[in-house]
Amino acid sequence: MKEKINRIVSESEEQFLKEYRQEKYEKPSVAADIVIFTVTEGERVSYRRLPEKELRILLIRRGGHPFKDYWALPGGFVQSDETVESAAQRELSEETGVRCDYLEQLYTFSTPGRDPRTWVMSCAHMALIDSDKIDIRAGDDAADAAWFKLAAREMKGKTILSLTRGGLEIKAELKRAGRPPDYEIINNTGLAFDHAKIILYALERLRYKLEYTSVAFHLLPGQFTLTELQQIYEVVLGKQLLAPAFRRKMTPLVEETDIFEGETGHRPSRLYRKKSDINEKDS
Numbered sequence: 001m002k003e004k005i006n007r008i009v010s011e012s013e014e015q016f017l018k019e020y021r022q023e024k025y026e027k028p029s030v031a032a033d034i035v036i037f038t039v040t041e042g043e044r045v046s047y048r049r050l051p052e053k054e055l056r057i058l059l060i061r062r063g064g065h066p067f068k069d070y071w072a073l074p075g076g077f078v079q080s081d082e083t084v085e086s087a088a089q090r091e092l093s094e095e096t097g098v099r100c101d102y103l104e105q106l107y108t109f110s111t112p113g114r115d116p117r118t119w120v121m122s123c124a125h126m127a128l129i130d131s132d133k134i135d136i137r138a139g140d141d142a143a144d145a146a147w148f149k150l151a152a153r154e155m156k157g158k159t160i161l162s163l164t165r166g167g168l169e170i171k172a173e174l175k176r177a178g179r180p181p182d183y184e185i186i187n188n189t190g191l192a193f194d195h196a197k198i199i200l201y202a203l204e205r206l207r208y209k210l211e212y213t214s215v216a217f218h219l220l221p222g223q224f225t226l227t228e229l230q231q232i233y234e235v236v237l238g239k240q241l242l243a244p245a246f247r248r249k250m251t252p253l254v255e256e257t258d259i260f261e262g263e264t265g266h267r268p269s270r271l272y273r274k275k276s277d278i279n280e281k282d283s
Contacts, residue, residue: 028119032088033075035202036096038131039219039232053231054149057199058095061144066116067192071170084123092127095145102128102218106202107181114194126202128218152203152238158186161196172196180204207237214253214274223257223271226250
């Protein structure tokens, strides 16, 4: 009896699938867009001071319509034979020349009309990369690819995003329309699609994760000074930290090496590394 019921169910499903017409239902295209963060050294302003750190993200200048010549996040459409994550890894490799150790899915942006071509949903990702490992390149649909210094400031209930590269500055002004990542873009000069929303949400997520995880180590080489580690936190969080309190907080996460790094005008600094038994959820 059970076998007969299973056969009837199977035959019913086979008939259903045979008669199913997928063209009756409109389907979205799915893209994987990536906010790739790195931290680089800025210009040295003093012989006796370490270079300032700069938080940067990778943008590509679009070579075709829509938003021709606008700057956008690297990314592309998910192919039928890959997952969203594998599509993000592929795009990341094509744009930076490396396979990233840290890639996290952020959110699916699906506001109607976000892409003027058709119904497109973006599965946005965040990647963290040590700048020493990067060899950026522009993809087939990009005219250029470059790192932009990222800054964000709050002003009268709004967030101002500023992305600079040499004499070029791209700005976007956003305000909250609900819980993150529900933002409204008020003004935008030079960023394609709704990528200002994605960038702001990725920055807020990164800042949040720095408070309770060890993801910051993905922005550093394997060995680093405690000053460099503190600079990473400061440039991402956008504020200065008290060195004694910061070092106490980092003590459970790092271990000393026997190597010292000498800086001109400074006494040699001991190099540290992340403890091998620390994972992303440890604080």
